[in-house]
Amino acid sequence: MLSSGPGNRKRSKFADSISSLWLFLIGLGLAMTYFLHDPSITVWIFLFLAAASLGIVIWSNREVPDWNFGDGIITGVAVLLASVLAYTAAAVWPNSGDEYGYLYLADTLLRRRFYNPAPPAPGLFDFFWIGMHDGRSASEYPPGWPAFLTVFRALHIHQLANPALVGALGLLLSACLKRLEVRPETRLPLLAMALLCPFTIFNGASLFSHLLASVATVGICYLQIRDDVDPTFWRKVGIGASMSVLLVTRQDSFLIVAAVFVIDRLAFRRLNVISDAVAFALGGLSITIAWFLYNWGLQATLS
Secondary structure (H helix, E strand, O other): OOOOOHHHHHHHHHHHHHHHHHHHHHHHHHHHOOOOOOHHHHHHHHHHHHHHHHHHHHOOOOOOOOOHHHHHHHHHHHHHHHHHHHHHHHOOOOOOHHHHHHHHHHHHHHOOOOOEEOOOOHHHHOOOOEEEEOOEEEEOOOOHHHHHHHHHHHOOOHHHHHHHHHHHHHHHHHHHHHHOOOOHHHHHHHHHHHHOOHHHHHHHOOOOOHHHHHHHHHHHHHHHHHHHHOOOHHHHHHHHHHHHHHHOOOHHHHHHHHHHHHHHHHHHOOOOHHHHHHHHHHHHHHHHHHHHHHHHHHHHHHO
């Protein structure tokens, strides 16, 4: 006969949470099979599974031991999956014009220049997001992600650039959830839902810029959570630096995050918004100036 003690109840609640995670992941995979036939079906199935899964997690209120190694296991599995996929399929060679544009600019920056000579037969080398003008060829993408990619490209391990960001994303998400005192039976499934979903794994195995933008965004959240408890000048500088990384990586993401951030500062911190703005500006100054110099140099050479 099974015991009904507190230990078994804790394990039962944790099992419910983990079951909700598998419901979400397996169901999402099944939902994607409908995507090519009717994308709206995929969206509705995804929303239903997400709501059902999170509902089970939220209602799992019993305490379980705070297994610190659980966060590391989930993050490690996500990094491993992204790395294996990157080296076996996704990032072996650019699979789209976007990825080639990023890699093209990374190689250009490695040669300490903003543009390359145009190919002898431009019509045969007409790529998306690579512009040609007056005998010169340059990427049309912002330089944030390619600049980060150059470090890994120089070491001939550019396939690991995004898997490394998957690890950073896991660490930051785990830190945010712990700072917010989210219970482990809720924290671990939520962390797994974020790190083991198709968006994270497939972007982690690609050469796209989404994960750098995600890490910058979650970095802003982490620094703000800590600054709310213990305000410091340097955390605000860090927020400004993270915001500038987002600016030079994906402008669309920057506009959304910056708008929400500004509204939050004006709505809840009106007395400190001006003094805080100095620290934010100082943090983002160097990267933003470098971005303007890059744009100025590119315009000067291609005009």
